[in-house]
Amino acid sequence: MNPVAKGISEDWLSVWIGLLVFVLALGVLGGTDMLGWVVTTSVWTDLSKALNPVSKAYSGLGGVGALIATYVALLVVMTAGAAALKADLKRFALGFTAVFWIGYLSWIAGS
Amino acid sequence: MQRFGISWSLKLTNEGGFILALVAGLVVGNFFPSFAAWMKEAVRPELYIKTAIVLLGGFLGIMAATQPVLAKSVLLRGLAAIIEAYLIYWAVVYFVARKWFGFSREWAAPLASGISICGVSAAIATGGAIRARPIVPIMVASLVVIFAVVELLILPFAANAFLSHEPMVAGAWMGLAVKTDGAAVASGAIAESLILASNAAEGVNYAKGWILGTAATVKIFIDIFIGIWAFILAYIWTNHIEVRAAGDKAKIGEIWERFPKFILGYVLTFVVVLVLAYGAAPEATGKIRAGMGEANIFRVIFFIMTFFTIGVMSNFRKLWEEGIGKLAAVYVVCLFGFVIWVGLVISWIFFAGVKPPLAGG
Numbered sequence: 001m002n003p004v005a006k007g008i009s010e011d012w013l014s015v016w017i018g019l020l021v022f023v024l025a026l027g028v029l030g031g032t033d034m035l036g037w038v039v040t041t042s043v044w045t046d047l048s049k050a051l052n053p054v055s056k057a058y059s060g061l062g063g064v065g066a067l068i069a070t071y072v073a074l075l076v077v078m079t080a081g082a083a084a085l086k087a088d089l090k091r092f093a094l095g096f097t098a099v100f101w102i103g104y105l106s107w108i109a110g111s
Numbered sequence: 112m113q114r115f116g117i118s119w120s121l122k123l124t125n126e127g128g129f130i131l132a133l134v135a136g137l138v139v140g141n142f143f144p145s146f147a148a149w150m151k152e153a154v155r156p157e158l159y160i161k162t163a164i165v166l167l168g169g170f171l172g173i174m175a176a177t178q179p180v181l182a183k184s185v186l187l188r189g190l191a192a193i194i195e196a197y198l199i200y201w202a203v204v205y206f207v208a209r210k211w212f213g214f215s216r217e218w219a220a221p222l223a224s225g226i227s228i229c230g231v232s233a234a235i236a237t238g239g240a241i242r243a244r245p246i247v248p249i250m251v252a253s254l255v256v257i258f259a260v261v262e263l264l265i266l267p268f269a270a271n272a273f274l275s276h277e278p279m280v281a282g283a284w285m286g287l288a289v290k291t292d293g294a295a296v297a298s299g300a301i302a303e304s305l306i307l308a309s310n311a312a313e314g315v316n317y318a319k320g321w322i323l324g325t326a327a328t329v330k331i332f333i334d335i336f337i338g339i340w341a342f343i344l345a346y347i348w349t350n351h352i353e354v355r356a357a358g359d360k361a362k363i364g365e366i367w368e369r370f371p372k373f374i375l376g377y378v379l380t381f382v383v384v385l386v387l388a389y390g391a392a393p394e395a396t397g398k399i400r401a402g403m404g405e406a407n408i409f410r411v412i413f414f415i416m417t418f419f420t421i422g423v424m425s426n427f428r429k430l431w432e433e434g435i436g437k438l439a440a441v442y443v444v445c446l447f448g449f450v451i452w453v454g455l456v457i458s459w460i461f462f463a464g465v466k467p468p469l470a471g472g
Binding site: 012017019022082096107 | 131132135149150151153154155161372376387398405406408409412415416418
């Protein structure tokens with residue numbers, strides 16, 4: 001869908017981003033829980049209890065804190081990725097923000 | 112156990128959120144075109160879904176390591192099933208488009224690949240292989256995305272209604288019949304949650320991940336063959352249909368160029384986890400599982416963004432203005448006329464009687 005391919009392809013970028021998360025996740029083998037802050041959504045009846053960091057080690061963050069941490073981390077990684085694609089970074093960051101929040105709010109609402 | 116189950120499961124109980132994200136995307140794409148254009152730079156469903164699939168590899172790896180016999184049987188059956196699907200689907204769609212609807216070869220080939228193989232990337236690769244004008248594969252790809260959404264909203268529920276006692280058939284069916292990586296894997300996810308719930312209501316508790324895993328495996332095998340298929344078509348076209356100057360013939364390097372690279376990432380994470388976890392001490396396996404559980408949450412977030420952005424991209428009105436009614440007609444005839452049913456038959460032949468392991472088993 002991107003006929004004017006500049007920089008690296010989305011195809012390769014997806015591999016690098018996926019592997020980055022994968023390697024960080026394997027950190028638990030070395031005893032380092034590097035991704036425990038990522039937000040999880042439970043099927044909820046009480047909205048205040050719907051969100052939580054996945055790992056108890058990061059429970060101090062709280063659900064909303066975990067959600068924001070997840071957003072910031074993804075924004076940084078994806079914008080770096082967009083730079084590799086030679087995309088318009090400002091537009092990407094703004095667009096990604098909209099995609100993430102609308103998507104995630106839909107997710108929360110549907111859970 | 113309940114808590115643990117929730118923390119590393121695929122969160123399939125919240126699949127309603129996927130549909131809502133999709134609907135939100137459709138609303139934005141169709142009623143707020145300026146907002147959709149504003150976020151266009153980040154509307155990259157293929158990027159999101161491919162990243163998610165790389166992560167899925169590790170998750171499936173930990174499952175394969177704990178259930179090696181069944182995993183092997185899924186791989187072999189998946190391979191056999193998709194080869195049949197390729198040969199039957201592609202030839203029939205091409206024939207229907209050419210003979211019944213009078214399309215030129217330039218339109219019929221990308222259409223055949225788009226409907227029968229994997230949708231967007233297949234249509235684009237085929238268009239490139241036979242050197243069609245760029246508009247051709249893009250139009251086909253748009254149709255693929257729209258109808259994948261329609262399938263996504265119907266097929267998993269049909270699978271639950273008719274195949275809840277053959278869960279693996281249902282998984283393979285989703286992988287074979289639903290186009291685009293995102294929608295196929297998502298259909299697998301929805302079918303799984305529905306079917307597991309149906310079986311649980313009858314007192315049978317299957318382990319999670321197997322129906323989704325089967326759908327994803329079948330789909331990924333289909334994807335692996337895009338490069339090979341595009342090469343075969345490129346060869347046929349350059350040598351027999353539009354013979355050009357000698358230097359313009361298809362080269363082996365084109366397989367690599369068109370090969371979907373994210374597949375490499377998927378295979379890598381799958382193999383790494385399989386090697387690490389196979390035969391490892393239960394403690395290490397538990398740690399890998401926890402790590403993959405965390406990676407898997409990112410996968411779900413990438414899924415959500417895929418759903419939303421697919422919705423944003425599906426601008427129904429604009430597509431109609433470009434006059435794709437006839438193209439859509441071929442698509443509907445082929446998809447609902449036989450692609451779905453042949454996929455079902457093939458899934459049944461190769462997967463009937465294979466059951467996922469029971470939870471806790």
